[in-house]
Amino acid sequence: MLIEYHFEFADGRHWQHRIDPAGSLVESDEELPEWTRLGFRQCDHCPLREPETAHCPFAVALVKPxxxxxxxxxxxxxxxRVLWRGRDIRQRTSxxxxxxxxxxxxGATSGCPHTRMLQAMAWFHLPFSGSDETLYRVLGTHLLGQYLRQQRGLPADWALDSLRELYRNLRQVNLGMTERLRAAAVEDSGPNGMILLDLLAADTLYLLDQYEGxxxxFFEAFFE
Incomplete structure (x- = not known):
């Protein structure tokens, strides 16, 4: 089960990229550019250390794109065009x-310690999702995960404290990756795509902190 992204550019060129929800393929060290080194503008809160980890896993996942x-x-x-779970999703966009x-x-499948909790969402990836869809998926994934933890006798976080902490850490990762991409990119689509992703994360975190209904x-039947 692979998520397939197919791009068709204005000049007729085509490019595709496949993502394995179980984990991205890792390039060999010899092929990796300088900006993927773990110590290259490493996120301040990154728990990984050299020499045990030579390269940032999130950066490695971005090399080909x-x-x-x-x-x-x-x-x-x-x-x-996104092919995933038997669906064919097409959209013309920037x-x-x-x-x-x-x-x-x-990011969710890269192996980054701060994005590992998002891997469950990658198995149910929704391309081009908006703020309300993202919030629904984030909350649903977290609460289901806590229920499954409880079933295994593990403590569960029903107050969403760990989810808020996850998104605070995720925002730092997004900003750190933006800096890496600025160093790697000739044009601005890489950093701007990362900034757009961070805006979605910031919006989600705000809604978690300041939920106002x-x-x-969508849940009126639950309140009757």
Missing amino acids: VEVLAQLPSYEQVQV LQRAFGSLLGAL ELDR
Whole structure:
């Protein structure tokens, strides 16, 4: 089961990238660029240390997309096709938004210690999701995960404290990866895609901290 992203550019070029929800493929050390080194603008809260880990796992997952997509401006319109779970999702959008959607799946499956909890969401990846869809999936994934923990006799976090902490850490990762991509990118689609992803994370964190009933209208039957 692979998530397949197919890009068709204005000049007729095609490019595709596959994501394994069980974990991204790791490139050999000899092929990896300098900006993937763990110590290259490493996130301040990263628990990984050299020499045990030579390269940032999130950065390694971005090598191939950056080679292709980061050479183009973020405003360029692309036709994107996502094949996943028997679905064929097509959308014409900006490269920035398309790259942001791809980055979300890559980050969740990269092996980064701060994105591991998002891997469950990658198995149910929803391309181009908006704020309410993301909040629904985030809350649903967290609460189901806590229920499964409870079934195994583990402590469960029903107050969402660990989820808020996860998203605070995730925002730092997004900002750190943006700095890496600025060093790697010729054009701005890479950093801008990361910024767009961070805006979605920031919005989700805000809704978790300051929930004001954004999803209530979908659950009216539960309140009767």
